[in-house]
Amino acid sequence: LFDSQNNNRGGYNVAGIKYYSGSVLPIEWTNQHSCGDQNANCDIIMQYLCDAKIRDGTSTTTIPDNSAQSSQVLYGMHESYSYYQDCKLRDRNLGLFTADRKLNGDTAIYTRQNEAGTRNGFECPEERDYYPYWHPTPWVDIAVLTTDLKRCEFYKTESANVKSRYACVGSKSATIPNNADDCVNVGQGEWKEFLPQSGLEPPACIKAPWSRDNHLGNGNSVPGHPNYYNWTIPNTPSPNCVFRIRYNISTGDYDGWNKDADGQVTVTATVLTTNINAQAATATNPTVKQATQTISTLDLTPKLSLNKAQAFRRGYVFRQNPVIMPFNSIPGLGLQLAINTNQFGRTFEDRSHTFSIVSPPADINGAPIYNLNVRGKRGNIVQVFPAVEYDFVPDTLIVPLNSYIHVQWTGSNTNPQDNAGQGTAGTDRSNMVLLRPSNYIEGNGQAGPSNGHWGNSYPADLDSSETLLGWSRADRQSLALLNIAGDNSELNAAGPYFDLGPRKVTQPGTYYYLCTRNNNFSNRDQKSKIIVQKGSQIASEISEGVSQEKLTSSHGHKLKTTLPKHHHNSLGNKIS
Numbered sequence: 319l320f321d322s323q324n325n326n327r328g329g330y331n332v333a334g335i336k337y338y339s340g341s342v343l344p345i346e347w348t349n350q351h352s353c354g355d356q357n358a359n360c361d362i363i364m365q366y367l368c369d370a371k372i373r374d375g376t377s378t379t380t381i382p383d384n385s386a387q388s389s390q391v392l393y394g395m396h397e398s399y400s401y402y403q404d405c406k407l408r409d410r411n412l413g414l415f416t417a418d419r420k421l422n423g424d425t426a427i428y429t430r431q432n433e434a435g436t437r438n439g440f441e442c443p444e445e446r447d448y449y450p451y452w453h454p455t456p457w458v459d460i461a462v463l464t465t466d467l468k469r470c471e472f473y474k475t476e477s478a479n480v481k482s483r484y485a486c487v488g489s490k491s492a493t494i495p496n497n498a499d500d501c502v503n504v505g506q507g508e509w510k511e512f513l514p515q516s517g518l519e520p521p522a523c524i525k526a527p528w529s530r531d532n533h534l535g536n537g538n539s540v541p542g543h544p545n546y547y548n549w550t551i552p553n554t555p556s557p558n559c560v561f562r563i564r565y566n567i568s569t570g571d572y573d574g575w576n577k578d579a580d581g582q583v584t585v586t587a588t589v590l591t592t593n594i595n596a597q598a599a600t601a602t603n604p605t606v607k608q609a610t611q612t613i614s615t616l617d618l619t620p621k622l623s624l625n626k627a628q629a630f631r632r633g634y635v636f637r638q639n640p641v642i643m644p645f646n647s648i649p650g651l652g653l654q655l656a657i658n659t660n661q662f663g664r665t666f667e668d669r670s671h672t673f674s675i676v677s678p679p680a681d682i683n684g685a686p687i688y689n690l691n692v693r694g695k696r697g698n699i700v701q702v703f704p705a706v707e708y709d710f711v712p713d714t715l716i717v718p719l720n721s722y723i724h725v726q727w728t729g730s731n732t733n734p735q736d737n738a739g740q741g742t743a744g745t746d747r748s749n750m751v752l753l754r755p756s757n758y759i760e761g762n763g764q765a766g767p768s769n770g771h772w773g774n775s776y777p778a779d780l781d782s783s784e785t786l787l788g789w790s791r792a793d794r795q796s797l798a799l800l801n802i803a804g805d806n807s808e809l810n811a812a813g814p815y816f817d818l819g820p821r822k823v824t825q826p827g828t829y830y831y832l833c834t835r836n837n838n839f840s841n842r843d844q845k846s847k848i849i850v851q852k853g854s855q856i857a858s859e860i861s862e863g864v865s866q867e868k869l870t871s872s873h874g875h876k877l878k879t880t881l882p883k884h885h886h887n888s889l890g891n892k893i894s
Contacts, residue, residue: 319381319394319395319396319438319439319441319669320396320438320439320441320446320562320667320669321432321436321438321441321443321446321667322666322667322668323664323666323667329670329671329730330671330728330729330730330746330814331374331671331730331732332728332729332730332731332813332814332815333374333671333672333728333815334728334815334817335671335673335674335691335726335728335815336673336674336675336676336726336817337551337673337674337675337676337689337724338551338675338676338677338678338687338724338820339551339552339553339554339555339675339676339677339678340550340551340553340678340684340686340687341550341551341678341686341687341688341689341724342548342549342550342551342686342687342688342689343548343549343550343551343689344546344547344548344549344689344711344712345364345546345547345548345549345561345563346544346545346546346693346711347362347544347545347546347563347668348529348534348535348537348544348545348704349362349529349534349565349666350531350532350534350666350704351531351532351565351567351666352528352529352530352531352567353463353465353526353527353528353529353565353567354465354525354526354527354528354529354537354538355465355528356570357531358465358567358568358569358570359465359466359566359567359568359569359570359574360464360465360526360565360566360567360568361449361462361463361464361465361526361565361566362461362462362463362464362526362563362564362565363449363459363461363462363563363564363565363566364459364460364461364462364463364521364547364549364561364562364563365457365458365459365460365561365562365563365564366457366458366460366552366559366560366561366562367396367397367456367457367458367559367560367562368458368554368556368558368559368560368675369398369456369556369558370556370557370558371395371398371558372395372396372558372559372560372672373391373394373395373558373672374394374671374672375391375392375393375394375395376391376392377392377393377394379392379393380393380437380438380439381393381394381395381439381440383399383402383437385399388440394439395439395440396439396440396441396560396669397439397440397441397442397456398440398456399440401440401442401456402437402439402440402441402442404485404494405425405426405427405442405443405444405445406425406426406427407425407493407494408425408426408453408485408486408493408494408495408496409424409425409426409493409494409495409496409500410423410424410425410426410427410428410429410444410496411426411444411448411452411496412424414429414430414444414448415430415574415663416429416430417430417616417636417637417659417660417662418636418637418638418659419433419659419660420433421433422434422435423435424493425493426442426443426444426445426453426496427442427443427444428443428444429443429444429447430447430659430660430663431443431447431660431661431664431665432447433660442455446564446665446667447665449462449564449566450473450476450477450478451478452483452496453483453484453485453496454478454483454484454485454512455478455483457478457562458478458479458515458518458552459477459478459479459520459521460521460522460549461521461522461523461524461547461549462521462522462523462524463523463524463525463526463527463547464523464524464525464526465525465526467523467524467525469523470523470524473520473521473523474520474521474523475520477520477521478514479514479515479518479519479520479521480514480518480519480520481514482511482512482513482514483511483512484498484509484510484511484512485509485510485512486500486501486505486507486508486509486510487507487508487509487510488505488506488507488508489501489505489506489507490505490506490507491504491505491506491507494507495507517553527539527545529545534703534704543713546712551675552675553677554675555674555675555676555677556674556675557674558672558674559672559673559674559675560669560670560671560672560673561669561670561673562667562668562669562670563667563668563669564665564666564667565665565666566663566664566665566666567663567664568662568663568664569662569663571618571636571662572616572617572618572636574663616635616636618634618635618636619634622634628646631643632646633652636657636659636662637657637659638657638658638659639654639655639656639657639658640654640655640657641653641654641655642654642655678820679820682722682820685720685721685722685822686717686718686721686722687721687722687723687724687820688715688717688721688722688723688724689723689724689726690710690711690712690715690723690724690725690726690848691710691711691726691727692708692709692710692711692727692728692729692746692748692833693706693708693709693710693711694706694707694708694709695707695708695729695730695733695737695746696708696730696733696737696738696739696744696745696746697733697734697737697738697739698737698738698841698842699842701734701737701738702737707836707842707844708746708748708833708836708842708844709843709844709846710750710831710833710844710846712846713846713847714846714847714848714849715846715847715848715849716848716849716851717823717848717849717850717851718850718851718852718853719823719824719825719826719850719851719852719853720822720823720824721822721823722820722821722822722823723787723820723821723823723848724818724819724820724821725750725797725816725817725818725819725821726815726816726817726818727748727815727816728746728814728815728816729745729746729747729748729814729815730744730745730746730814731744731745731746731814732744733745733746738841739836740808740835740836740838741808741809741810741835742808742810745810745814746814747800747808747809747810747812747814747835747836748809748816748833748835748836748844749797749798749799749800749809749816749833749834749835750797750798750831750832750833751777751778751780751797751798751831751832751833751834752769752770752777752778752780752786752794752829752830752831753770753771753772753774753775753776753777753778753830753831753832753845754770754771754774754776754777754778754779755768755769755770755771755778756768756770756771756773756774757771757773757774768827768828768830769785769786769827769828769829769830770829770830770831771830772830772845772847774830775832775837775839777798777832777834780794780795780798785825786829786831787821787823787824787825787829787848787850788822788823788824788825789821793818793821796818797818798834800812800816808835809834809835823850825850826850826851826852827849827850828847828848828849828850829847829848829849829850830845830846830847831845831846831847831848832844832845832846833845
C-alpha cells in the first residue's frame with residue numbers, strides 16, 4: 319500500500335474501529351532518528367484520507383497496476399488507480415535536488431529516494447517525499463510538527479486544506495506537463511484549478527517533540543512515555559478512512575531550503591585520479607572507479623576554511639561514501655564517511671488500517687468524547703520490536719466529570735504462531751477490569767477517592783458496591799467478559815474487536831484497571847488509570863491545545879501552485 323522503508327510490522331487487520339466526530343484520539347509514535355534537537359532537521363506530517371473505495375484487502379500482495387484488477391477487494395487500496403496513473407505519466411519536478419543519483423525516468427514516480435520508480439500500492443513517490451505537495455492530492459492535513467517554527471506560516475498557508483492546486487487536464491503530449499505553460503502550449507490541455515475541500519482549516523503547526531537517535535522508545539512529551547499528538551476527529555463522517563504519518567530527517571550539512579545550493583557536475587577519470595576519493599576507493603575496491611562519475615556541486619564549504627577547489631581535492635563534496643582528508647598535512651590519510659546521497663534527506667512513513675468516522679449519538683448533546691484503545695501486539699519485547707507489547711492508550715487518561723469515554727479496541731488473529739503470550743497462539747485479545755483496592759495507606763489523602771491500585775495484579779470484586787467511573791454493573795461485566803456467556807477465561811471465545819460504545823463518566827476519582835489475559839507480572843504489564851476531575855478547565859484546554867500534558871493523559875496525552883523548485887528536504891521537510 320505504501321513505501322514503509324522496510325519498517326513493516328503488520329498491524330490490527332481485523333476491521334471495525336470507528337471514531338466519533340469531535341472525539342479526541344491520541345496518536346502515538348516512535349521514530350528511529352532524532353527529532354526536536356540540533357542533530358537533524360526534522361518534520362512530522364500527519365494526514366488522513368477518506369474515500370468509499372479505500373479498503374484493507376485480504377492479501378498482502380501489492381495491488382496490480384491494472385484498471386480491472388484494481389477493483390478486486392482481494393487487494394488493499396488507499397490512493398486510487400487513476401491517481402497513480404496521473405503520477406506515472408506526469409513530468410517530475412526537475413528542480414528537485416537529486417544529488418548524484420541517476421534517476422531511471424523523468425516522471426513523478428522517480429525521485430532521489432526512489433530512483434528506480436518502484437511502485438508501492440498507488441502511492442505517488444514524488445508526493446510521498448515532498449510536503450506541501452504542489453499537485454492535487456487526496457490527503458487532508460492534520461498537523462505539522464517541526465524543528466523550525468519559522469516555517470509554520472508557510473506550512474499553514476500552502477496547505478492543500480486551504481489553497482488550490484492545479485493540474486494539467488486533457489493533455490495530448492506523451493507525458494503530462496507539470497506547469498501551466500507546457501500544459502497549454504505543449505500538451506494543448508487545460509491548466510485546471512482544484513479547490514480545497516469545503517470547511518477545512520489549516521493544519522496545526524507546533525514544535526516537534528524531542529526524541530533520541532537509534533532509540534525506538536519514549537520521547538519527552540511526558541518523560542517515560544511515547545511522544546504523542548491529540549487529534550480531534552473531524553466532522554466528516556465516512557465508512558472508509560486511513561491515517562498517515564510521515565517524518566523527514568534532513569542533514570544540517572547544507573541548506574535544504576536554499577534554491578541555489580545545489581547542482582551536478584560530471585567528472586572525468588583524469589580529474590578523479592588526482593583526488594583522494596578516487597585513490598582510496600580504487601585501492602580498496604577497484605570496481606568503484608568509473609570512467610566518469612557524477613557528483614553534486616553542493617557547496618559544503620561555508621563553515622570550512624577551504625575554498626571550493628581545496629574542498630574538492632580533500633573530499634569535502636556531497637557524494638556517495640566520500641573519503642575525506644581531515645589533515646591537509648597528511649595527504650595519504652583518508653577517512654571514508656558512511657553517506658548515502660539518497661538518504662541524506664529521507665522520508666519515513668507509516669499508515670493505519672482502515673477505520674470509520676461516524677456522527678456521535680444525539681443524546682451526547684455535544685459533550686466531549688475521549689477515545690480509549692489498546693496498542694501493541696502479541697509477543698515478548700524482542701519479538702514485537704520495533705512495535706511494543708500490549709498497553710492501553712492513553713496509559714493515563716484525564717477527563718472532566720460528565721464527559722464521555724469511548725472504549726474500543728481491535729487486533730489480529732494472524733500474529734506469528736510462536737510469539738509469546740496467553741490464550742490461543744497468534745491472537746490479540748484484551749479486556750478491562752478494575753483492580754482491587756490499595757493494601758496500604760498512601761499519599762496525603764488530598765488526591766480524591768481512588769479505586770483500585772497499580773501495585774496489585776488481582777481485580778476488584780465487581781459485584782461489590784465499588785464502581786468503575788459510575789458505569790453500570792452490566793458495563794463492568796461487558797468489559798470484563800466481552801459479552802461471552804460461556805467459558806472465556808483467557809478471552810479465546812471473544813473476537814479481537816470490542817466496542818463498549820461511549821459511556822458518560824458520572825463519578826469523580828482515580829481508577830486503576832488491568833487486562834487479565836495480558837498482564838503477566840514478570841513478563842509484561844497491561845495496566846492503566848483514568849482520572850476524573852470536576853470542572854470544565856481540562857475540556858477547554860483540550861479544545862484549545864493549551865496544555866500538552868493535560869490534553870488527554872499525563873503520560874503522554876494533545877501551494878501556491880508551484881513551490882520553490884529547489885526544495886531539497888524530502889517531505890518539505892514510523893509509528894511503531
